[in-house]
Amino acid sequence: MDCLRTVGLFQNLPEERLEWIAERAQEVRLAAGDVIARQGDPPDGFYVILEGETEWTRKVGREEAFVVALGPGAIFAELIMVLDAPYPTTGRAVTDARLLKLDKTEFWEMLRICPEVLRGILATSVERAELHESVSQRHGKLISLGTMAAGLAHELNNPAAAISRAAAEARQTFRFSSEKAAKLGALPLDAEQRSLVADLPTRVSELPAPTLDSLDRSDLEDEVALWLEDRGVEGAWDVSPTLVGAGLDVARLDGLSGRLPQEALGDVLGWLASVVSGDGLLREIEESSSRISELVRAIKTYTHMDKAASKEVDVHAGLDSTLVMLGHKLKKGDVKVVREYEAGLPPVCGHAGELNQVWTNLLDNAIGAVGGHGRILVRTARENGRVLVEVGDDGPGIPEEIRSRMFEPFFTTKDVGKGTGLGLDISRRVVVDDHRGDIRVESRPGDTRFQVRLPIAPDTRGAS
Structure with missing residues (x-):
């Protein structure tokens, strides 16, 4: 009786009705860690916590979300008893606990003779139902956000990895290009030929990109490589894909060959290929950086971070x-x-x-x-x-x-x-x-x- 008087739900009940509840209630004792009920279990009675602490969680997807902690004076299973619905949560005893239980028959009789209790149960039920739904929705949003974050990390990783790889290759390419450029000074070129060589990177960059399928492109690369080999160009098979990608074919190379000394052709084309390759790597870094910037702008727009x-x-x-x-x-x-x-x-x-x-x-x-x-x-x-x-x-x-x-x-x-x-x-x-x-x-x-x-x-x- 002393314990029942401390329960907010029963505080305004007259003594005889408290006695009626006390006579019909069963006492349930739990050890810390005991499961009170599992999500989906059918209701087996109405409970009041007299001593101890309990914790209630709800499974959303594969995750277990915390819902509420209930201690002395709290009630549970009231709404599911009224609706004859399963437990929406799983409850466990956090500490040793003592509960008061009314089975179904006594529960409905209590509501009949104690309208004050019915009003209290309805108020508590509304709050509890809103809490369960709020937790589930909040957790659902977190799951969605986690999925989105994983996808975004993947999207950011691709351009970041491309920048890292291109930067490492560019370092080697520009070192090689500098070595090739140093050799150009010793080549037997007149002023007009030197001007032609200096303008080559700009002229090549203005050439239209070839629109070839993989088979035609491979054939053209082989054709250019053989042309380079015939003229003693070092690393002809390594250089040809770069030159073809820049829009150079045998006809254009013939035109260039006719304006330069044969002994200078190999060094000029090797230097040109390294410059073209370096430009391509810088363009890849630029495009990847732009992709990261685009993703950051999308994040700001999506989350509306710049406006409260x-x-x-x-x-x-x-x-x-x-x-x-x-x-x-x-x-x-x-x-x-x-x-x-x-x-x-x-x-x-x-x-x-x-x-x-x-x-x-x-x-x-x-x-x-x-x-x-x-x-x-x-x-x-x-x-x-x-x-x-x-x-x-x-x-x-x-x-x-x-x-x-x-x-x-x-x-x-x-x-x-x-x-x-x-x-x-x-x-x-x-x-x-x-x-x-x-x-x-x-x-x-x-x-x-x-x-x-x-x-x-x-x-x-x-x-x-």
């Missing part, structure tokens, strides 16, 4: 940055992304970071639907005072019997461990609850489209 809050959101910028962030998935297989953006699309009113999470979920689902081979459509349009964003795919479609459940929390058609069933639920909450928009799906085999409609920012409603 956003009122007017550029939908096209968010979609483009999301596609960049998902680039590692789009490159697997043969996936074609078609953008159909309406020109002059007005901004929407909302938060860019949250909307980018929606685009991520919809695009990720579309990528999964096409299975590495197919077409993904990203379309935008202005429609009746709103902005329409449509993400479609030509995958197998969504069966009609499950279409109505697509936005339910924890509902997923993916294999165990591959989906949390929260992506579309989070998207619905962001679009409907946070942005006063609408999200729906239309699907048939070969044409599935998720449609999001968002209010246009108030200050731009009259814009064209």
Whole structure:
């Protein structure tokens, strides 16, 4: 009786009703580490914690997420008893604990004779249900963020590795080029010929790049290598791919050969090949650096790091940055992304970071639907005072019997461990609850489209 008086749920009960509960309750003792109930177990009674501490976790995907710690005076299993639903969490005793338990019959009788307890249970149940869902959604977002971070690390690693490799090769190439350039001073060249040699790198850089398939290119490289060998050029088979890649063929080499002494030709072409190779490596470093800069800009746009809050959101910028962030998935297989953006699309009113999470979920689902081979459509349009964003795919479609459940929390058609069933639920909450928009799906085999409609920012409603 003394313990029951300390429980907030029972504090306003008269003495006789406390006695009624005490007479019918069972005492349950647990040692530290004991499992109280597992997620998915059916309810077996209503519990009050009298002594000790317990911890409750929820499995989301393959991860175990902490939900809440309950100590003396706390109750649990009240909502699942009312709903006859399984435990949404797994509970363990952190310390030795003592619990009070009412089985199903006594629980319902208690609610009948103690309406004060019923009101307290309903209030606690609402808070507890919101907590469970909040933890699951938050953990689902973290899983999505972790997947995105892994893909981004892969995307950044490729250009970074290319820069490192090209820089190392460039160091050797320029050292070799300097040695070759030093020999040019001793060659028997007149002023006009020296001017010709000095202009060669510029003239070669202006040549159109050859458009050859691999077989034709190989034949041309062999032809150039034999031409170089005939004229005693050192390392002819190593030099020929570089010269061919720069646009030089036998005809052009013949023209150059006719303007230079034969004894100087080998050193000039060796030096030219090293300069061309060095330029190619510098271009590769430049392109890889640009790719890293592009990814960094995409990250800033995707996370909206440069703005704490956003009122007017550029939908096209968010979609483009999301596609960049998902680039590692789009490159697997043969996936074609078609953008159909309406020109002059007005901004929407909302938060860019949250909307980018929606685009991520919809695009990720579309990528999964096409299975590495197919077409993904990203379309935008202005429609009746709103902005329409449509993400479609030509995958197998969504069966009609499950279409109505697509936005339910924890509902997923993916294999165990591959989906949390929260992506579309989070998207619905962001679009409907946070942005006063609408999200729906239309699907048939070969044409599935998720449609999001968002209010246009108030200050731009009259814009064209």
